[in-house]
């Protein structure tokens with residue numbers, strides 16, 4: 136059979152389109168095979184039941200004023216400097232090809248416009264005073280890492296939790312990772328701000344046993360003022376997710392950060408409680424009130440960010456109990472509070488009713 140000139144052009148165009156589609160598919164597979172993670176927290180006891188490993192993914196669509204994990208916001212690795220470890224050898228300055236580093240009377244300056252996050256200064260620093268926040272992980276490496284503690288998960292009714300940042304910002308990888316965990320008998324939880332599309336939740340939730348969903352403020356204008364986004368989509372997702380979980384025999388916990396002057400307001404707690412009872416049909420297994428803490432001040436300093444809440448005092452025990460009473464009065468089942476509190480006598484932050492870790496769940 137002889138092909139005409141037109142047939143040949145059509146064939147060539149078809150092959151070009153096919154090639155393009157294959158490239159796109161390959162890119163998608165490659166993109167899903169790695170994720171940017173800034174912390175893997177072993178023996179975590181606050182992000183779901185039992186002993187867990189919590190995997191913290193970088194990137195978050197919210198910008199909460201009280202964010203306790205400032206290193207989680209951007210979807211790029213970020214260089215941090217530990218003043219107390221630095222011996223002032225200036226090896227990093229000689230190493231940096233981008234001329235992004237310099238010293239002044241306050242210590243090391245990082246020009247974040249020039250820094251390409253290559254990590255060479257981290258490698259060369261003799262005293263581990265430099266660290267890169269965020270590393271690209273392959274799925275098989277991450278699974279190998281978390282599987283080491285499988286016996287603890289099994290014995291304690293624990294598992295793994297994907298958190299952040301916001302894990303739904305890297306949905307392909309997270310779905311594949313959760314699926315692999317489930318296929319290997321590891322229980323899974325996702326800690327989410329609720330600000331993602333239904334398409335993403337539909338992709339992830341089949342491989343999730345428990346959803347930890349944040350409801351931070353019931354007033355949408357205030358939610359936008361404090362977090363950067365309104366809350367309508369989050370509340371709508373909360374209803375959809377609770378119905379999905381209920382219909383599939385899975386569990387849900389609601390979490391609310393209790394932040395002085397922002398969310399620690401009686402009307403807010405009442406409003407969230409009424410939403411849980413009336414709109415979520417009191418389905419969530421528990422409601423966690425997480426007290427404000429300021430352990431993250433040094434993280435902000437290391438990232439050269441001025442944190443507006445750095446001088447805010449912790450909540451008192453009486454205040455947390457007051458908010459717990461309000462939560463109970465709404466009829467929500469199983470409200471709890473946890474986190475750091477302030478001692479009345481000294482105004483120092485000395486008490487805690489649960490162990491805390493460096494990467495925080497108040498976000």
Ligand code: SF4
Pocket residue numbers: 220221222223224225226227228243259260261262263264265
């Ligand atoms: S290489 Fe490390 S120890 Fe030396 S000046 Fe730089 S940060 Fe400090």
Ligand code: SF4
Pocket residue numbers: 214230231232233234235236249250251252253254255256257
């Ligand atoms: S990470 Fe690379 S570009 Fe950034 S300061 Fe270090 S050596 Fe320079």
